[in-house]
Amino acid sequence: xxxxxxxxxxxxxxxxxxxxxxxxxxxxxxxxxxxxxxxxxxxxxxxxxxxxxxxxxxxxxxxxxxxxxxxxxxxxxxxxxxxxxxxxxxxxxxxxxxxxxxxxxxxxxxxxxxxxxxxxxxxxxxxxxxxxxxxxxxxxxxxxxxxxxxxxxxxxxxxxxxxxxxxxxxxxxxxxxxxxxxxxxxxxxxxxxxxxxxxxxxxxxxxxxxxxxxxxxxxxxxxxxxxxxxxxxxxxxxxxxxxxxxxxxxx
Amino acid sequence: xxxxxxxxxxxxxxxxxxxxxxxxxxxxxxxxxxxxxxxxxxxxxxxxxxxxxxxxxxxxxxxxxxxxxxxxxxxxxxxxxxxxxxxxxxxxxxxxxxxxxxxxxxxxxxxxxxxxxxxxxxxxxxxxxxxxxxxxxxxxxxxxxxxxxxxxxxxxxxxxxxxxxxxxxxxxxxxxxxxxxxxxxxxxxxxxxxxxxxxxxxxxxxxxxxxxxxxxxxxxxxxxxxxxxxx
Numbered sequence: 001x002x003x004x005x006x007x008x009x010x011x012x013x014x015x016x017x018x019x020x021x022x023x024x025x026x027x028x029x030x031x032x033x034x035x036x037x038x039x040x041x042x043x044x045x046x047x048x049x050x051x052x053x054x055x056x057x058x059x060x061x062x063x064x065x066x067x068x069x070x071x072x073x074x075x076x077x078x079x080x081x082x083x084x085x086x087x088x089x090x091x092x093x094x095x096x097x098x099x100x101x102x103x104x105x106x107x108x109x110x111x112x113x114x115x116x117x118x119x120x121x122x123x124x125x126x127x128x129x130x131x132x133x134x135x136x137x138x139x140x141x142x143x144x145x146x147x148x149x150x151x152x153x154x155x156x157x158x159x160x161x162x163x164x165x166x167x168x169x170x171x172x173x174x175x176x177x178x179x180x181x182x183x184x185x186x187x188x189x190x191x192x193x194x195x196x197x198x199x200x201x202x203x204x205x206x207x208x209x210x211x212x213x214x215x216x217x218x219x220x221x222x223x224x225x226x227x228x229x230x231x232x233x234x235x236x237x238x239x240x241x242x243x244x245x246x247x248x249x250x251x
Numbered sequence: 252x253x254x255x256x257x258x259x260x261x262x263x264x265x266x267x268x269x270x271x272x273x274x275x276x277x278x279x280x281x282x283x284x285x286x287x288x289x290x291x292x293x294x295x296x297x298x299x300x301x302x303x304x305x306x307x308x309x310x311x312x313x314x315x316x317x318x319x320x321x322x323x324x325x326x327x328x329x330x331x332x333x334x335x336x337x338x339x340x341x342x343x344x345x346x347x348x349x350x351x352x353x354x355x356x357x358x359x360x361x362x363x364x365x366x367x368x369x370x371x372x373x374x375x376x377x378x379x380x381x382x383x384x385x386x387x388x389x390x391x392x393x394x395x396x397x398x399x400x401x402x403x404x405x406x407x408x409x410x411x412x413x414x415x416x417x418x419x420x421x422x423x424x425x426x427x428x429x430x431x432x433x434x435x436x437x438x439x440x441x442x443x444x445x446x447x448x449x450x451x452x453x454x455x456x457x458x459x460x461x462x463x464x465x466x467x468x469x470x471x472x473x474x475x476x477x478x479x480x481x482x
Contacts, residue, residue, distance in 0.1 A: 112270070112271070113270060146430055149430060149474065150430065183274040186271055222431065223431075224430075224431060224434070225384075225387035225431070225434060226268070226269050226387075227269070227434060228269060228434050228437040228438055228441075229269060229272040229279070230279075230280065230283050230437055230471060231430070231433070231434060231437065232274075233274070233276075233277075233279050233280050234280075234471065234474050234475070236274060237276075237277065237280075237475075239474035239475045241430065241474065
């Protein structure tokens with residue numbers, strides 16, 4: 001089913017690839033895709049590093065093959081693509097491309113770590129974003145690593161974006177158990193978990209024709225900042241606040 | 252990955268964003284522990300060399316007692332710091348600020364003093380959490396801020412400010428496992444270990460950095476249920 005009221009705004013990141021593959025597998029496709037390309041060919045944050053081992057994964061019935069470029073998946077799905085020669089989502093080139101589209105809803109999957117500013121948020125569109133964490137409890141960056149440390153679980157939550165980061169209304173959310181290969185959280189599982197929640201939203205968008213529904217209040221919670229590599233390693237290796245003993249034995 | 256890559260260059264000159272770090276397994280944690288030991292040795296040498304200098308706010312003799320304790324039980328470190336009378340501010344009152352300016356150093360000193368005595372209240376908690384957020388976002392600290400810490404002014408290369416904040420965060424978070432503060436502490440410790448050159452002439456800042464490193468190490472190791480197999 002083609003959702004004619006939805007445009008997919010994507011850089012070719014692991015997350016965008018997971019979204020495209022999930023949309024193809026679920027059969028809920030965007031009416032159009034705007035594919036952001038760096039004019040100089042630079043790889044932005046969230047791009048799977050060249051030569052990096054990126055074995056795929058599965059979650060809740062979805063499969064993810066990180067090596068497949070987003071354009072290839074969208075082409076297989078028959079989604080029309082317009083290339084945008086910029087990855088600056090707050091810059092004029094991207095804003096003009098978004099403003100020119102007729103779809104009222106924008107599925108946002110830009111370069112990693114980017115925050116949408118008032119300019120693009122004020123274009124009269126509504127931006128759908130899937131946050132990699134359980135809202136409202138885990139706001140901010142790298143929150144699935146924090147929830148692994150605190151609760152041995154991950155999450156994903158779909159929201160409509162507002163100027164306050166991760167504070168928009170929650171449209172869908174799910175919890176996920178610790179992945180089999182937590183070291184692949186960045187490039188595989190975090191993207192896959194978000195993609196699974198995205199499918200939940202697209203199903204309801206197809207049923208209801210709009211994104212006016214809500215599943216949870218998004219008030220409160222804590223804001224986390226990008227996790228230090230030492231804590232990331234502790235999370236991946238199975239350490240955590242909830243499972244600590246009296247202390248290590250080594251000196 | 253054979254080394255710990257986050258302290259080799261000055262993080263004051265080139266702040267680190269820590270985006271998408273590669274996974275290095277237990278070897279990475281072992282490299283981190285080795286790098287921190289190297290840093291602690293350099294800082295210890297500065298403190299020992301300074302000796303019981305009466306002009307130091309935090310005398311080396313005091314740190315000689317504090318340093319090994321902090322590595323094991325942070326709660327036991329606080330009363331030791333409390334006995335370091337030279338660190339006490341002249342007044343228990345909150346430092347006065349000129350006009351709308353917030354001078355960071357006296358604020359941090361007063362907060363650390365109260366935290367170390369187990370007397371931290373909402374004001375200290377608010378200050379330390381606010382500065383942890385500030386550091387996470389900007390990666391740098393200014394000596395002077397405008398109202399509500401909105402606008403920073405002045406050079407950002409005073410390692411003493413980072414050492415004060417690191418020690419304050421470390422001692423403050425001793426109750427519970429606050430990952431937000433531990434995350435900021437890890438980044439502050441990276442910064443301090445990337446600046447052992449400037450710290451070599453700063454005995455008090457070195458002592459505070461040493462204390463922060465001990466607390467950091469202790470907290471990270473507590474996150475492993477069966478002991479830290481990589482150490």
